[in-house]
Amino acid sequence: MSGGKYMADGKNQSLFREKPIKVLLAKPGIDGHDRGVLVLAKAFRDAGMEVLYVGLLPTPEDVVDTAINEDVDVIALSLLNGAHLTVFRKVMDIMKNKGIDDISVVGGGTIPDEDKPELEALGISGNYGPGTPLSTIIEHVRMRAEEARIKKLR
Amino acid sequence: MPENDTFWKNKLMELEKRNSKPEGDKTAKWRKTTLQKWNSATGYEEKEYSNSSSIPIKDIYTDDILPENMDELLGLPGEYPFTRGVYPNMYRGKLWTMRMFSGFGSPEDTNRRLKYLISHGETGLSVAFDMPTLYAYDADNVRSQGEIGKCGVNVTSLKDMEVIFDGINLSEVTTSMTINAPAAILTAMYFAIAQKEGHDLRNIGGTVQADILKEYIAQKEWIYPPEGHIRIIRDMMSYCTKNAPKWNYISISGYHIREAGSSAVQELAFTLADGFYYVDMGIKEGLDVNEFAPRLSFFFNSSINFFEEIAKMRAARRIWATVLKEKFHATSQKAMTLRFHTQTSGYSLTWQQPLNNIIRTTIEAMAAILGGTQSLHTNSYDEAWALPSEEAVKVALRTQQILAEETGIIDTIDPLGGSYYIEYLTSKMEEEAYRYFEKIESLGGILEAVKKGYIQREIAATSYRRQKRLEDEKEIMVGVNKYVDPDEKPINILRIGKDAEEIQLKRIKEVKVGRDQDKVNDALAKLDEAFRNPDENVMPYIIEAVKTYATIEEISDVGRKIYGGWKEPVIV
Amino acid sequence: MTNIGDLVEGVVRSDRRSIARAISYMEDGHTEIKKEIMEKLYSHCGKAHVVGITGPPGIGKSTLIGNISVLLAQKGMNVSVLAVDASSPYSGGSLLGNRIRMQENLFNYGIYMRSLANRGARGGLSVSCMGAVNVLDASGSEIILIETVGAGQADLDIMNLADTTILVLGPGLGDQIQAIKAGIMEIADLFVINKMDIDGSYFAMKDIEEVISMDDPRGFRRRVTGTSATDHAGYDELVNTILDHGRYISGEGIIGRKRFLMGARWILESEIGRIIIDPAMDIIKKKGTDKNPYVLAENIISQLNAGVLKEL
Secondary structure, three states: OOOOOOOOOOOOHHHHOOOOOEEEEEOOOOOOOOHHHHHHHHHHHHOOOEEEEOOOOOOHHHHHHHHHHHOOOEEEEEEOOOOHHHHHHHHHHHHHHOOOOOOEEEEEEOOOHHHHHHHHHHOEEEEEOOOOOHHHHHHHHHHHHHHHHHHHOO | OOOOOOHHHHHHHHHHHHOOOOOOHHHHHHHHHHHHHHHHHHOOOOOOOEOOOOOEOOOOOOHHHOOOOHHHHHOOOOOOOOOOOOOOOHHHHOOOEEEOOEOOEOHHHHHHHHHHHHHOOOOEEEEEEOHHHHOOOOOOOHHHOOOOOOOOEOOOOHHHHHHHOOOOOOOOOEEEEEOOOOHHHHHHHHHHHHHHOOOOHHHOEEEEOOOHHHHHHHHOOOOOOHHHHHHHHHHHHHHHHHHOOOEEOOEEEOHHHHHOOOOHHHHHHHHHHHHHHHHHHHHHOOOOHHHHHHHOEEEEEEOOOHHHHHHHHHHHHHHHHHHHHHOOOOOOHHHHOOOEEEEEOOOOOOOOOOOHHHHHHHHHHHHHHHOOOOEEEOOOOOOOOOOOOHHHHHHHHHHHHHHHHOOOOOOOOOOOOOOHHHHHHHHHHHHHHHHHHHHHHHOOOHHHHHHOOHHHHHHHHHHHHHHHHHHOOOOOOEOOOEOOOOOOOOOOOOOOOOHHHHHHHHHHHHHHHHOOHHHHHHHHHHHHHHHHOOOOOOHHHHHHHHHOOOOHHHHHHHHHHHHOOOOOOOOO | OOOHHHHHHHHHOOOHHHHHHHHHHHHHOOHHHHHHHHHHHHOOOOOOEEEEEEOOOOOOHHHHHHHHHHHHHHOOOOEEEEEEEOOOOOOOOEEOOHHHHHHHHHHHHOOEEEEEEOOOOOOHHHHHHHHHHHHHHHOOOOEEEEEOOOOOHHHHHHHOOOOEEEEEEOOOHHHHHHHOOOOHHHHOOEEEEOOOOOOOHHHHHHHHHHHHHOOOOOOOOOEEEEOEOOOOEOHHHHHHHHHHHHHHHHHOOOOOHHHHHHHHHHHHHHHHHHHHHHHHHHHHHOOOOOOOHHHHHHHHHHHHOOOOOOOO
16 A cells, blocks of 8 residues: 555554454344444544444344454444344354353444343443444444453453 | 436536526625625634535525526426426415324234324324335244334234224225335235225225335345346336226335435435436336326435425426426326425434424424425434334324414415525536436446445445534534533333234234145245246236235245345445 | 464364464464464465455455355365455554455355455565465365455565465456556466456457467466356356366475465564664664764674575
């Protein structure tokens, strides 16, 4: 690559000395509302993260498989169809069965406040609704990525 | 759109010229003297204004920049090019239809809600479906777990439709069903009930959305690759034209394109481009454009930038009339009129301070009325959270009734017609839409542009740009990035329990036990044969299949075997 | 999983999590960790046929790889895919979009795929890639397909570790050859003209055939294959051509040769840097700008010249 504000040839490689956060964005249900995830994909990239978006209609199994193969730090789940309790739980169950505890899981979508404790208990944090500032979400993903990194180093 | 390649280019050039008239001496003088003096005396600093379509907004619009042929561009209500409205007397003759979207939970829940709305004076029914139904998965498919009844009502077999419309006379109502990929199946179910109850299909009125192009663009609820769906739409088009002339088999929808994050002008351009595709398809099928074009109706979004929305709707009518006449050679006035349903914007609503949503919806509803809509759905204030509660739906319906009966907004036709700003903006939106038509043409038409992901990427770029503007507070959403209320409490919302799922699982079990499996297999085999013969119309076979209580997934699987699934191009 | 022994053992067992984690170390780990893993893995390496696929962005490399990886898997081969995406030069972030273009096939055939961001690297990427290839080789992959971004020096470096280099082009070659790094035409073993259903592809085929007709007649005869995603044309031929080339280099005994040399060079360069250049620079840094830097460096070299290289 040439040009670029920070990466003129051979210069300032220090930007990359710290591993970028790797995040998998996924909508593991029957849900085509992708405005939010498409915005987040770009926002995460612009926050310096390496972003995988697996497209629409992956099964919970596909999501966990992708997360393992790509060795991501964070899985960010999104659903706007009201099925978050059922479907997010499926993802967590699969992770548990495979013994994966060094990938953090965050959630978002149309999630009522009263569902949040249940999701938190499953290990899914954030659970942000529409209108949440991108900066809040990015900060949260960074924090959860940090946790995953520490677990990976055990 | 292969023939007359230069049509879009020529139109675009004409509009560019039309919209580039300079300000006259009088305005220039005013700028130099009165305005400048005032600005320097008050220390005003120049700021840039623009709307969702990134069209720069000037501080003042004057008559000097308006097109020379204003009269011709406006026409009068009910006359070409219909800028001022599609009917001669507009709302004096007939108010818009107040059509409230409903459908949630179990078919029983929806049946109750429909009857409730009828008793409160609603003039047309509208049904929304849940995600499994929209993607044609049965209630007992493992992928449907947790999704049943959540975003609308679940329909797995004809049995469910029978419950939804129980006690409702199908000859007396019109029903709009928000269904796309499996639209032919739901239409078949509706027709099957009507026939069973002894109604003549010629008297059955209603609408299915069935706009598959916008699914690939925005809503992303598909079953097959475009070819499969387009085949089915073609068959529905010709079946309904012959047998159910009051059935609107397609509602060309910009609503979802806008909700997916597009600008107003993108909504306008992409929706009309979809419409032109269907017109072209009908003509290629050998249908007479004057006969089928009047059955095509539109569905637009009305968002929060008041004047931009009004201009969009006026521009839409003018573009449609012009293109139908000049490019597709329609001769009947009816074929050139663009009639549309409007829904207020869900995207503009906030979960923060939800009562503010009533105000937003009111303003958006006003824009739709001033834009000349034929029917209107007003969102409920709790829709940013979940499906609306009964109380919230009532407020939303009352909003329309207040606008219609208290405000005087309907007393005269197109009251903003002739406003310098509105007329300029209408013409400018039109120009920007033609710019997209020209680009789409250069990519090989709308279907190619969608397959290449161009349209989807344009929308995603706009959506991201807007989100960043909100972050930077260049755009304001009250309660979200300004006037934030720190001690907010959640509001009462309608929750869909597990009941719907249990009811649906139980019913599909009973249906599968109770039906004659040989008849089901036979009907599906015949449908398979029909699909494989491109000269056959699949509609009668789908109707026969639903009557045997074959499920939505079983019927769709016939096509899935032939056409396969669809993977969209990479958008980001 | 910081115990390198366990990690390597997991890789050899073909455990997906171990493979994935080992590749992460190759991407991000400290040089010492990379070296340790690569040293321990090496005895399990050397079987894989590494195929590098390059070509200008947007030419359809991902779809092509998705399709040929299935054909290879159907022949009973253990296939894996590495796909490199470009990083944003502004934020350093990346949208790893290649995966979505081919993932459906991957799930169905159990093919391991890993996305790597190029991170604007010059050289660094090729080391990560080499490491990832070694991990996959040790895990039992028989054929490893690498997709590159399609532009720049890093691409050429990655091609230097492939046993077979494929250049994918389309109709209208001129601009594409301008866009890709010069030199790739020379090192490519096979050519593909993708999008054969589009006008101009026939002439593109002819152009390439003309280029390769001037090749030295000894050795492997380079070939060009036409493919099309619309009607799945040409994939079988391409797969057979790839396997042919694999057999040819196996026969010549040069499979894995480039990786062998690249591995040695990597250690030499990083170690010489650490042992010699870093301390030498420390000495030079103490001098003022009144001194001539060229003479200072020459003086250090003449001090080192006391030692002489011997055969191993």
